[in-house]
Amino acid sequence: MTNAELTYRHLEDNFWINYIKSTGKHVSSTPPLLSVQSLDIAFGSHRVVKDLSFDLHAGQTLAIVGESGSGKSMTSLATMGLVHYLNATIAKGRILYRRTSDSAPLELTALSDKEMRRIRGKEISMIFQEPMTSLNPVYTVGDQITEVLRLHGDYSRATAREEALRLLRLVRLADAESLLKRYPHQLSGGMRQRVMIAMALACKPKVLVADEPTTALDVTIQAQILAIIKDLQKELGMAVIFITHDMGVVAEVADHVVVMRNGEKVEEADVATLFAAPQKPYTQALLAAVPTLGSMQGEALPRAEPLIIFDGEKVVTQGEATLQDTVQVQQTPVVSVRNLVTRFDIHKGFFGGVSHRVHAVENVSFDIQPGETLALVGESGSGKSTIGRTIQQLQKSTSGDIVFSGKPVAEMSRAEKMTLRQQVQYIFQDPFASLDPRKTVGFSIAEPIRTHRLMGDERRIKQRVGELLERVGLSPEHGERYPHEFSGGQRQRICIARALASKPKLIIADEALSALDVSIQAQIIHLMMQLQREEGLAYLFISHDMAVVEKMSHRVAVLHLGQIVEMGPRQRVFDAPQHAYTKKLLSAVPVADPHHRREHLLLEGDIPSPIRRVGDEPTVYPLDEITAGHFVSRNGASLRS
Incomplete structure (x- = not known):
């Protein structure tokens, strides 16, 4: 070791001694x-x-949590040396960053891009939030994974392909052999995310940064x-920075939690302390917004809970708990x-x-009554979205x-x-992709009114757009802005306003809440249930x-490989x-309680695929x-275990 390195080590050790003394942590x-x-x-x-x-x-697994715009993802990009891009x-x-406990630390922020490339992907790896923009559309999935392996490891073309x-297969992708030859656009969102996870884990990194993985x-x-991530941690001593808005996942995997808001650290604690006794009002509001599985046990009807929000200074409760007794049982359902x-x-x-052939949907039957919410649940490839698109006439049956x-x-x-x-x-699931970036949101909301000729007077149309924006918690002035000027939660509200513009009887919500922060999610749930009570809306709610x-x-209707395997009142299906x-x-x-970590009944064995040879009918x-x-399917005991 050179004199310069010894001096640096001495200064660094003194820094840590002073840091511990000053913080008392x-x-x-x-x-x-x-x-x-x-x-x-x-x-x-x-x-x-x-x-x-x-x-x-x-x-260690460190979770960084907070709403959109809190600085979580920018922190992860800084760790990877990517913010300048x-x-x-x-x-x-x-x-x-220390390669070993007894080595001198590297200051990542001072390294050149060339030096960071030797570390990035091999020693510090990242699972990005948006897999479609992170995967190269002109290369196959196989080419992209083997490139990482050959760049950072000692692999031949053949051994890289085997790895x-x-x-x-490690990330549970069916028909992995054929997937190697496919392009990103040929995969579903969930499948692309698993490809990204496979690439991030390829070189067995020392630090894994997982941004909403x-x-x-x-x-x-x-x-x-x-x-899989837990097993690799045990095997390699890998450390994980887990960035998420899912507090159930935080409770499941994290050892330590950092809560961020508006770019600042609001609170930091070990996971058990944070969930049991959050100190800051913002953290308390964040945890109060988390929907907990089992909270509706014994309840026959859904219940709209009071909104618990953080107003910038304190926790505020808005509204009262209201039972969602909205179903109007008629001779004629809204849709059959x-x-x-x-x-x-x-x-x-x-x-x-x-x-x-892909057997996306097989012999599915159900009714939806006015004022009723029917949820379709199941894994990717189970046919949930295909059913919704077919009802909307976006897909031919x-x-x-x-x-x-x-x-x-x-x-x-x-x-x-x-x-x-x-x-x-x-x-739709992605509100940004479903709004025209070149048009104001007011124009997008008014488009169904003009298309279906519900109003002819432009002044009345503008007034109606203002009313709809107010209906979803925005102001009429927002109609003059463009989609990029809004947060994700606000854009989803705009999509709801556009859906309401044509005075529908049925709204199909396809993973409409999955990308939202828990606090925004709670507000959208509250809004959708309020609209159902006041407008008599029926929902086909597609969600995982x-x-x-x-x-x-x-x-609730539970789908598996295109077939309904169980359907009935939510209380019966869940309880x-x-x-x-x-x-x-x-x-x-995952349950938002660190003391409730449980063994999962994981689906093992061969991964079923909806793709079958012509003539091989399911x-x-x-x-x-x-x-x-x-109702329960007769194959209840014959599924993979």
């Missing part, structure tokens, strides 16, 4: 693997991270990914789906003929009937189908968040699940009514 006897010290990140003169400090030790700068502070195949994943896959089948041909034959307000859609005239599109509205489903729904698959779905949900299992309105 207990830290591990070994120096931290990663240390963020007084970090400031700015866009020009605007500071987005302010004087942030925390330590990360080997084998966003035209941001590190105004002050430093990030220290890539093993990694895809499980947001787009089903609870079963989420549980398995969390288990009968024996719906939707399949997609895959051209895999040598001469271009159809050799395989293979067979079966959809009856709207008593009339089969197949028998409707062109004018009647236009009325159907007016009365059935869709709220079982705690939100329990809070909002009157009835007394009968099907093996339903039980495993519910067991995989077995359609009938549903038996075990109690009034509670």
Whole structure:
């Protein structure tokens, strides 16, 4: 070791001794693997991270939580040395990284981009929040994983491909062999996220930065990914920075928690202390907004809870608890789906003929009454979104009937189908992608009114747009702004306002809450339930968040490989699940209580795929009514265990 390195080591050791004395905090006897010290990140003169400090030790999981815009993701990008790609700068502070406990620390903020490339992806790896923009669209999944392996490891082309195949199987991707040859756009959001996780874990890094890694994943896959990360931590002593808004995941995996708001650290504590006795009002409001699975046990109807929000200084409670007794049982449901089948041909034959089909939906039937919320739950590929798109006429069915307000859609005239599109509205998962960035939000909200010719007077249309914006908690002046000027939660409110513009009878909400922070999510749930009471709206609520489903729904249909395996009143399905698959779905949900960490009933064995050879038809299992309105598939005991 050179004299310069010895001097640096001596100065660094003195720093830690003084730091411990000055803060009075207990830290591990070994120096931290990663240390963020007084970090400031700015866009020009605007500071987005302010004087942030925390330590990360080997084998530790540190959760960073907070709302959108709190600086969580910018902190993670600074750790990876990527903030300058966003035209941001590190105004002050430093990030220290120790390769081993007895080595001199590297100051990551002082390294060149070339030096960081040797560390990035190999020693410090990151799972990015948005997999579609993080994967290269012109390269196959296999090429991208093998590139990481060959760049940082001693792999030949053949061994890298074998390792890539093993990694895809590790993250529970079905048909991994064919996935290696596919492009990112050919995969679902959940599948792309798992590819990103496989790439991040490829080189077995010492530090894994996970930015919302499980947001787009089903609870079963989420549980398995969390288990994989835990196993790798034990095996490698890997440290994890887990950035999330899911407090259930925080309680499940974290050892230590940092709470951020507006770029500043609000509170820091070990996970048990934070959940048991949060000290700051903001943390208290954040935890109060978390929907907890089991909170509705014994309740026959959904219940709209009072809103608990942080007004900048204190916790404020708005409204009262209200039972959602809104279902109007009539002779004619809003929509009836009968024996719906939707399949997609895959051209895999040598001469271009159809050799395989995706069996997305198989023999699905249900009704939705006015004022009722029917939730569709299940894993990616179970057919939830396909059913919603088929009802909306965005997707053509293979067979079966959809009856709207008593009339089969197949028998409707062109004018009647236009009325159907007016009365059935869709709220998509990504509000930014579903709003035209070149148009003001006022124009987007008014578009259904103009398309369906509900009003002709532009002055009245503008007035109606203002009323709708106020209806969803915004102001009429917001109509003059563009989508990029709003937060994610505000954009979702705008999408709800646009859906309400045509005075619909049914709203299909396709993962409409999954990307929102818990506090914003609570506000949108409150808004949707209030609108249902006042407007008599029916919802088809498509979600993988079982705690939100329990809070909002009157009835639940559980889908597996395109078939309903269990359906009934929410109380019956959640309190007394009968099907093996339903039980495993519910067991995989993380609970926002660190003392409630439990063993998950993980789905093991071969991963089922909805892709089948032509002529290899799936077995359609009938549903038996075990109690009034509670139906269970006859294959309840035959699912993979």
